[in-house]
C-alpha cells in the first residue's frame with residue numbers, strides 16, 4: 785500500500801506491521817510499539833494502571849482499536865484533527881503524564897474532500913436536527929476549512945510535525961488505519977530506507 789504526499793514536498797509510504805520485526809526501530813520498546821503489537825499482532829495484554837500514550841484518531845465508527853484497558857487516552861474526532869482539541873492534548877500530557885502521542889488517520893475518511901459534503905451536511909442539520917438553513921450553512925462554512933484535507937497520510941504526518949514543535953519533549957507518531965484489513969500502518973518518507 786502506498787500513497788502520494790500532496791500537501792507537502794515529501795513522498796510517503798505506508799509500511800505494514802505483520803511481525804514484530806516490521807515495527808520501525810524508533811517505535812520498538814515504546815508505547816507506539818506496544819500499540820502496534822497489541823492491535824496488529826495480538827500481543828497479550830499487560831496491566832496498565834497509568835496511560836502510556838495519547839491516541840488521536842477519527843471518530844469513524846468503522847475503527848476499533850484492540851488495546852487493553854488503561855493503556856491510552858483516546859481522543860476521537862473528525863479526521864483525527866486534534867488541532868481542534870489543543871486543551872485535551874495538553875491535559876493528557878501535563879496532567880495525564882503521557883510522553884507519547886499517536887495520530888491515526890484512515891483510508892476512506894469522510895473528512896477527505898469534506899467540502900463536497902456541504903449540501904448533505906446542511907440539509908441533514910435542517911431535516912434531522914431542526915436547524916435553520918442559513919445557520920447550517922454558516923456552521924459548515926465556518927468549520928469546513930479547518931477539517932478538509934486531501935490525503936490522510938500526509939495530514940497526520942504534517943499534524944505530527946506540528947505537535948512535535950508544540951510539545952518539544954513529546955514523541956509523536958503518525959499512523960494510518962486500513963479498513964481493508966483493520967490494521968495499523970506506519971508511515972515513512974519514501975526516500976528513506978525502511979528497516
Ligand SMILES: [Zn+2]
Nearest residue numbers: 842844893894
Ligand atoms: Zn475518518
